Amino acid sequence: MQAGDSSAVGQPVWPQAAERFPPADRILSTILTRQAARYRDRTLLVCGDTRWSYAETAGIAAASAARLMRAGIRTGDRVALMCSNRPEFLEVYLGCAWMGAVCVPINTALRGIQLSHILRNSTPKLLVIEAPFMAAIATLERDVAPPDLIWRIGEGSNAPSVPGSIVPLPALGEGAEPAPVRPGDTVAILYTSGTTGPSKGVCCPQAQMFWWGVYSARALGIVEGDVLFTTLPLFHTNALNAFYQALLNGSSYVLEPKFSASGFWAAARRHQATVGYLLGAMAVMLLAQPSSADDTAHRLRVALGGGVPGQFHEPFLARFGVPLLDGYGSTETNFVFASPIPSDRPGTMGRLVDGVDACIVDPDDAVLPDGEAGELLLRAREPFAFSTGYFGMPDKTVEAWRNLWFHSGDRVVRDADGHYRFIDRMKDSIRRRGENVSSWEVEQVLLKHPAIAACAIYPLPSELGEDEVAAAVQVKAGHALEAIDVVKHCEGQMAYFAIPRFVRIVSEMPLTENGKIRKVALREAGRTADTWDRDAAGYVVRR
Known part of the structure; x- marks a missing residue:
């Protein structure tokens, strides 16, 4: 047990999270400050050669906030962030959350019409971009210009000609005091692809990320001292909310640059990971690798396996000794369905979690009986556990949240025993x-x-x-x-x-x-x- 650690490693912490962090305290600055005082020197982040303790992470968040404020960023301003899995991503995100700015993570693969739409919609005051992605600026549509201020992460790549200034990411200095942020304030805008129109910017409040940490930890059985290992990109909610899972539960968060089917298990062993995060195609790719005597030489005890087809669960468990957790969540909602570990009906969505209401409806929002497929509607019982809407798209917000339920756009069946099964998307996705x-x-x-x-x-x-x-x-x-x-x-x-x-x-x-x-x-x-x-x-x- 390390200095400042007042609880035993190996115990679940999430059951007490709601009591430990009452509604007004479900903001990043309060969570991080309190956990830093509790865990101090325990490792929170591992990313390449970088290691941050809980106490260091709080200091970095405060210093990053001060850096943003010196650049003229104020509460509510958007900060666009186009960066791969590296510490600077979290530096910027934590700084925004600490001082009340809104981080806008951008998929690093976006170009042209997709990137133009995000910048046009979010109107960021600052763009923080990793050097290898600078060329993407040249693909913007003619009516879209990047912000006047651009911070470049790293070296390399010739900068395109832009009207504003491009400067290296400034060094961190003294920290700033936390801003008076509220749990319903937007901490990030995450863009999710539309179907019949452009991508929508999902406004994620501070408290939504808190509940992602609680609900996901509950589903995965995370305990204090776990090592959470992800190769998923930080610009999506999966990897981002895994950071909150670690933070809230006294665990360590290991971030790899990207997924490698041939290198996944070696990395898991190197980090002594206990919890992993996979998407459907990733599990299939791992099974396609040549068998090895080291297939079970790791400490991983569970992996999130949302979207993994049911027929792959048993072979995955038999070969690697790792049960896959079925589950369902969306950027707009939270971890709202989860299976037991291992799944009792592989390939389904699992059962509805406590704290969320769900119903299956027909096109007129009339509730359908068990066994009939219809649209899945969801509603949170906890304040700000779901998104607050789509940025700059009030019509789309009203459409999605009509009748005070979030309309998922997913066609789902609820079986009589309480299992939910995904059928397909209602629209063209x-x-x-x-x-x-x-x-x-x-x-x-x-x-x-x-x-x-x-x-x-x-x-x-x-x-x-x-x-x-x-x-x-x-x-x-x-x-x-x-x-x-x-x-x-x-x-x-x-x-x-x-x-x-x-x-x-x-x-x-x-x-x-x-x-x-x-x-x-x-x-x-x-x-x-x-x-x-x-x-x-x-x-x-x-x-």
């Missing part, structure tokens, strides 16, 4: 390798090609259990177009993961009675004989 792809945004890029008259983006099944992006393209009369040209046109104009793998050139689109493209017909047709597959052709997308 694609999930590829853990990333949500907006079909609308991809279509906007394709329609800029001079030879494309019409197009449709839709999902086709992946060998890894999620989706692949497919494009049906109708060519303008008098023009010629090859499938590979469609892919090349997309490169540099969108995130690499959104670029279609499958391309089908069609003479005409299947249409509804009112003239809309019937994407369901394209999905049902699947991989037709005239569908081009860039993977089979050996074409590697340029990132």
